[in-house]
Amino acid sequence: MNERRAVIRIEAQRYRKARKREKGKILDEVVAVTGYHRWYAVSLLRARGKGVGVRRGSSRESLLLADGHIRKMMAALLSRKITPLCAVPSATLATIAPAS
Numbered sequence: 001m002n003e004r005r006a007v008i009r010i011e012a013q014r015y016r017k018a019r020k021r022e023k024g025k026i027l028d029e030v031v032a033v034t035g036y037h038r039w040y041a042v043s044l045l046r047a048r049g050k051g052v053g054v055r056r057g058s059s060r061e062s063l064l065l066a067d068g069h070i071r072k073m074m075a076a077l078l079s080r081k082i083t084p085l086c087a088v089p090s091a092t093l094a095t096i097a098p099a100s
Contacts (some may be wrong), residue, residue, distance in 0.1 A: 015046075
């Protein structure tokens, strides 16, 4: 894995300075050496050294936070709608659904 990163790091400098035909040759070399798919290699070569990247787990953490906020809002909304229904007098309930 570290060898692949080293190859990308070295070749990214050449790739950014190269013209279109040279980029194709560099890309072919990188794909042959690393075994990466062509488009993945292009994205690595373009982004290398620019500080582009995504922290792993950050999307999951944000989803869990959003889920917690949604649950709190739904609980607040439901409690406001259900509470008046629970306050119905028992005499009214007896006329609606007589005990058997």
